[in-house]
Amino acid sequence: MQVYDAPIRDMRFVLEELHTDDGFGDLEGFEDFDGDMISAILEEANKLCKEVLLPLNWPGDQEGCRIENGVVRTPKGFQEAYKAFCEGGWAGLGVDPEWGGQGAPHALGKMVEEMTCSTNLSFGLYPGLTGGAMVALEAHGSDELKNFYLPKMANGEWSGTMCLTEPHCGTDLGMLRTKAVPQDDGSYLVSGNKIFISAGDHDLTDNIVHLVLARLPDAPPGVKGISLFLVPKYLPNEDGSLGNQNGAGPTAIEHKMGLKASATCQMTFEDSKGWLIGEPHKGLAAMFTMMNTERVAVGIQGLGVGEIAYQSAVWYAKDRLQGRSLSGVKNPDGPADPIIVHPDVRRMLMTMRAYNEGSRAVSAWVSRALDAEHAAKEPEARARAKDFVALMTPVVKSLFTDLGHESAHLAVQVYGGHGYIQESGVEQFARDARIAQIYEGTNGIQALDLVGRKLPDRMGRNLRSFFHPVSQFIEDNAADPAIGKMVGGLQQAFGALQLSTGHIAQKGLKDPEEAAAAATDYLKLLGYVAMGYCFAKAAKIAAAALEAGTEDKAFYEAKIITARFFFDRLLPPVMAQMMAITSGKASMMDMPEDAF
Amino acid sequence: MQVYDAPIRDMRFVLEELHTDDGFGDLEGFEDFDGDMISAILEEANKLCKEVLLPLNWPGDQEGCRIENGVVRTPKGFQEAYKAFCEGGWAGLGVDPEWGGQGAPHALGKMVEEMTCSTNLSFGLYPGLTGGAMVALEAHGSDELKNFYLPKMANGEWSGTMCLTEPHCGTDLGMLRTKAVPQDDGSYLVSGNKIFISAGDHDLTDNIVHLVLARLPDAPPGVKGISLFLVPKYLPNEDGSLGNQNGAGPTAIEHKMGLKASATCQMTFEDSKGWLIGEPHKGLAAMFTMMNTERVAVGIQGLGVGEIAYQSAVWYAKDRLQGRSLSGVKNPDGPADPIIVHPDVRRMLMTMRAYNEGSRAVSAWVSRALDAEHAAKEPEARARAKDFVALMTPVVKSLFTDLGHESAHLAVQVYGGHGYIQESGVEQFARDARIAQIYEGTNGIQALDLVGRKLPDRMGRNLRSFFHPVSQFIEDNAADPAIGKMVGGLQQAFGALQLSTGHIAQKGLKDPEEAAAAATDYLKLLGYVAMGYCFAKAAKIAAAALEAGTEDKAFYEAKIITARFFFDRLLPPVMAQMMAITSGKASMMDMPEDAF
Incomplete structure (x- = not known):
């Protein structure tokens, strides 16, 4: 059974208590979003997600999307749900009021995204892609394009896509072949084939705004010759009404392992009229504005699925009667005890819970930095926030999708045979959840981004935005009797991270394959240290609240228990990550290709 | 693409080189199965699997089974494949010649099973269940039942099932409700509902022999009141021809995550005529004869899927061009290098490879013990083999299915977006692969079997059958320059295992929840030590072969590289397992049930 109620108490904890001293200082422009407003928004979002999106989640998976006469149909109920979503103003929650949005901070918006990802990941992709496309358009588009398109995207009337992948190139976009030919009127005719285009076509909106990577005739080869174009499905008239079809449509939809209610399209563009976004040949950088936003969003997808997996597993573990507790019968009136009494079931539930709370804490920190990089009062704080976002984006994307997928499988395991049905x-x-480890750059690519770009960038400056608060916290709290043991664990893990960083910096300089061989383990290690830092900090806050006689005793006690579980059971493997990293590349690169 | 060629060279290595000094001595009754015979059988099995089973694997998944008018239909081609399987004598490969089988050793039979699991897991379940049913029948059935049924099962004419689970009871069989009422002619009328019955109905054989757990009218409550019955789908006449339907049939088939070409049935028995197998109320013990056989077989399923996942990923990694090698262009005539040049892709491939070779080495060791417990010349060797099988059965089942599932997901990851299609x-x-972690006792249940039953049994005697050869090997080889570093790693891991064993023995004695809280981590730790032992031993043999100027240089060099990868990258996390184990139960048991 798919069971969900938004973890609003924990969301408010990470939003309002955990990161108040994150060093980014006060933010400007979010004054309206005080505690009451945050609470009201989270409650409303929860209502929509529980009542509208969740009931469509499983039926949507069973029915899937279909393509009929070149038109993609979403599952029953999706149109009505999308209408409700837009009418509630959720499409523009984080969008600048200039374009008709609500102007809510990322920190809050990501919590709402978590809820939609929990209750209907497939559905969430439709507005999610629109949001990403708006970010790229807002950052790089001409005023004309922005004024015309953004308001219609912010209210959900039109949706967006990102069209990168082609059959022969995904990670290696340098090989892409789609062409754009300039026209006298300043527009371009775009032609080519794209695959794996999420929300590439559907029946939820009147029009779809494709952001398409293509090559100009004079483009240099490789990634330095890629430009970004806005290509609408229907060419709009000046008054915003829809004109002719634009030769941009789906030729097929993919049959996927999951995410079946999200239409993943093969697309053809045939002399489709488009407009340049940003400068010629600088399309990849413009697209990366969207990609980076999407990467954090994809991390949240992992967390979202992890949360509903946890709640659904807890429901079953309390409901399913099987066996007796090893410490004495707990349900004497029933034929057996609920399986939540069994330590190994609890190990699985606590693992999922710790993954979710740890991911939520870190993502709230990163989301706050996403806000701070634009809205912090101090320029230095904005710069530090930007460094931190750059560093943590691949970590959020990769680690949280790995953990979300693992949580989903733990839920299946808690259900036993019934989980396989x-x-x-x-x-x-x-x-x-499986796709989240792959799209928007595979998790391996995220790790290479981390060690190959984000670490060496400006002599390690990105890293210092993370190392500094962590080492300061360890120094300040090592002697705190309430959390000293956790801080000890954190210190050890942080030591492993520092040592691994040194190894990569030193070896990777001479031989980039050494850094690449260490990348995935390093990303995990860094992510676990970030979660450990958040858990230790959360435990400190919880201990203080309990000490002060809080009325919410159960919440803070549970927080401390979960933190302890994390340090006891989940953090220790990072020492093995360090050993893997320092073992070097030989054991994987020495194998001759023929021997595989 | 699903790519497969049986790893016969590695199979012969573990069969003929790796475990020759396992201390079980010479086995009797397998004299015919010399090197030439083994080679011929493996080659023939590979041919059948590649040419007949593999082409049906993906279409079978897409088509699935269906139920029409109470009859289950397998996918197109399965009937012909089953016919070919039986005509080749594969149904009776490991069966005693007394019943018409080939009498092959388990050690060889498990290699053939690995191939069928690689190429068509769904198909493999049909003969697989028959094999398990024969084991239980042979061990506990009356001569009359055995003489009548076993020959028809050994040649594949009739198939078998095991009917345990009911809607309200899976793990906790004490609650089962199916009834058996004795009749004057010595038979019983069996009535009840079963679920999750693999191969419960299908169109591959004329008759199906169900082994059904049920309660006699005078049965004591709980697991001590369960008896085992043989209930045929059609009541056979004395000459073996088929008589009437027996009220034992499917009411529905399950819609599953995977394994779709294997019919998983909901079954109803309505006054179905059956015969007692073994003694009244001792049915669970009799069924466990089958269960233990099946548990090793399920472990092999994990390995089988892991192997084809590896080979399919290798094929793609050599075929897919994307990006350039960090150490210089490797494919100058192509638009990009094959992705196998990238360290992170190799990390995934090497991980899969090491899992497969490690699992195969351990399972060959256990399979040899399965043979030795009956066929070793020395009674002491038989006893030691029996201890070792008891200890390792839950490890083979649980660890290898976890690794197989992980390998399958690594293959998806190597394929990137294409893998999700x-x-x-x-x-x-x-x-x-996912189901293998669940059925025949979830992996958590396996871990509880290991720490709750197999460890304490006869003051740890089972464990000594494993600890002794490992510690002896460490002692003998610590100074070997060829493998000394690996032996050092093994020694450290073995130390962690010993310490963890002591912890569980001490804490678990006072509080069984402490042992249960440690179970899953302990199983993994023990399994990794077993793989490490096999890898170190394999590396030693490989080094000697290279030293002696073997003609098969590439094989032995690759074996050493894979072993090094295992010690560098895969074994270190066992230290974290030890830390998790010794951290105790508190962090998972302290959470109040309401707080979940």
Whole structure:
């Protein structure tokens, strides 16, 4: 059974208590979003997600999308749900009021995204892609394009896509072949084939705004010859009404492992009229504005699925009677005890819980930095926030999608044989979550981005935005009796991270394959240290609240127990990551290709 | 793409080189199965698997089974494949010649099973269940039942099932409700509902022999009141021809995450005529004869899927061009290098390879013990082999299915976006492999079996059958310059295992929840030590072969590289397992149930 109620208490904890001293200082422009407003928005979002999106999640998986006469149909109920979503103003939650949005901070918006990802990941992709496309358009588009398109995207009337991948090139975009030929009127005719285009076509909006990577005739080869174009499905008239079809449409939809209610399209562009976004040949940089936003969003997808997987597993573990507690019968009136009494079931539940709380804490920190890089009062704080976002984007994307997928499988395991049956609803979580480890740059690519770009950038400046608060916290709290043991664990893990960083900096300088061989383990290590830092900090806050006689005793006690579980059971493997990193590349690169 | 060629060279290595000094001595009754015979059988099995089973694997997943008018239909081609399988004598490969089988050793039979699991896991379940049913029948059935049924099962004419689970009870069989009422003619009338019955109905054989757990009218409550019955789908006449339907049939088939070509049935028995197998109320013990056989077989399923996942990923990594090698262009005539040049892709491939070779080495060791417990010349060797099988059965089942599932997902990751598309064939591996972690006792239950039953049994005697050869090997080889570093790693891991064993023995005695809280981590730790032992031993043999100027240089060099990868990258996390184990139960048991 798919069970969900938004973890609003924990969301408010990470938003309002955990990161108040993150060093970014006060932010400007979010004055309206005080505690009451945040609470009201989270409650409203929860209502929509529980009542509208969740009931469509499993049926949407079973029905899937279909393509009929060149038109993609979403599953039953999706049109009505999308209408409700837009009418509630959710499409423009984080969008600048200049374009008709609500102007909410990322820190809040990501919590709402978590809810939509929990309750209907497939659905969430439609507005999610629109949001990403708006970010790229807002940052790089001409005023004319922005004024015309953004308001219609901010209210959800039109949706957006990002069209990068072609059959022969995904990661290696330098090989892309789609062409754009300039026209006398300043527009371009775009032609080519794209694959794996999420929300590439559907029946939720009147028009779809494709952001398409293509080559100009005079483009240099490789990634330095790629430009970004805005190509609408229908060419709009000046008054915003829809004109002719634009030769930009789906030729097929993919049959996927999961995420079946999200239409993943093969697209053809045939002399489709488009407009340049940003400068010629600088399209990849412009697209990366969108990609980086999407990467954090994809990390949140992992967290979202992890959360509903956890809640659904808890429900089953309390409901399913099987066996007796090893410490004495707990349900004497029933034929057996609920399986939540069994330590190994609890190990699985606590693992999922710690993954979710740890991911939520870190993502709230990163989201706050996403806001601070534009809205912090102090220029130095803005710069530090930007460094931190750059560093943590691949970590959020990669680690949280790995953990979300693992949580989904833990839920299946808690359900036992019933979890393998489609009607249980939990195997869908595992199939849906799987894509998040792949798209928007595979998790391996994220790790290479981290060690190859983000670490060396400006002599390690990005890293210092993370190392500094962590080392300061360790120094300040090592002797705190309430959390000293956790800080000890954090210190050890942080030491492993520092040592691994040194190894990569030194070896990777001479031989980039050494850094690449270490990348995935390093990303995990860094992510676990970030979670450990957040857990230790959370435990400190919880201990203080309990000391002060809080009325919310159960919440803070549970927080401390979860933190302890993290330090006892989940953090220790980082020492092995360090050993893997320092073992070097030989054991994987020495194998002759023929021997595989 | 699903790519497979049986790893016969590695199979022969573990069969003929790796475990020759395992201390079980010479086995009797397998004299015919010399090197030439083994080679011929492996080659023939590979041919059948590649040419007949593999081409049906993906289409079978897409088509699935269906139920029409109470009859289950397998996918197109399965009937012909089953016919070919039986005509080749594969149904009776490991069966005693007394019943018409080939009498091959388990050690060889498990290699053939690995091939069928690689090439068509769904198909493999049909003969696989028959094999397990024969084991239980042979061990506990009356001569009359055995003489009548076993020959028809050994040649594949009739198939078998195991009917345990009911809607309200899976792990906790004490609650089962199916009834058996004795009749004057010595038979019983069995009535009840079962779920999750693999191969419960299908169109591959004329008759199906169900082994059904049920309660006699005078049965005591709980697991001590369960008896085992043989209930045929059709009541056979004395001459073996088929008589009437027996009220034992499917009411529905399950819609599953994967394994779709294997019919998983909901079954109803309505006054179905059956015969007692073994003694009244001792049915669970009799069924466990089958269960233990099946548990090793399920471990092999994990390995089988892991192997084809590896080979399919290697094929793609050599075929897919994307990006350039960090150490210089490797494919100057192409638009990019094959992705196998990238360290992070190799990390994934090497991980899969090491899992497969490690699992195969350990399972060959256990399979040899399965033979030795009956066929070793020395009674002491038989006893030691029996201890070792008891200890390792849950480890083989649990660890190898975890690793197989992980390998399947690594293959998906190597394929990137293409891996998420059904047509790639690799996401099927992940969906198919997932069930192996659940059925025949979830992996958590295996871990509880290990720490709760197998460890304390006869003051740790089972464990000594494993500890002794490992510690002896460490002692003998610590100074060997060829493998000394690996032996050092093994020694450290073995130390962690010993310490963890002591912790569980001490804490678990006072509080069984402490042992249960440690179970899953302990199983993994023990399994990794077993793989490490096999890898170190394999590396030693490989080094000696190279030293002696072997003609098969590439094989032995690759073996050493894979072993080094295992010690560098995969074994270190066992230290974290030790830390998790010794951290105790508190962090998972302290959470109040309401706080979940």
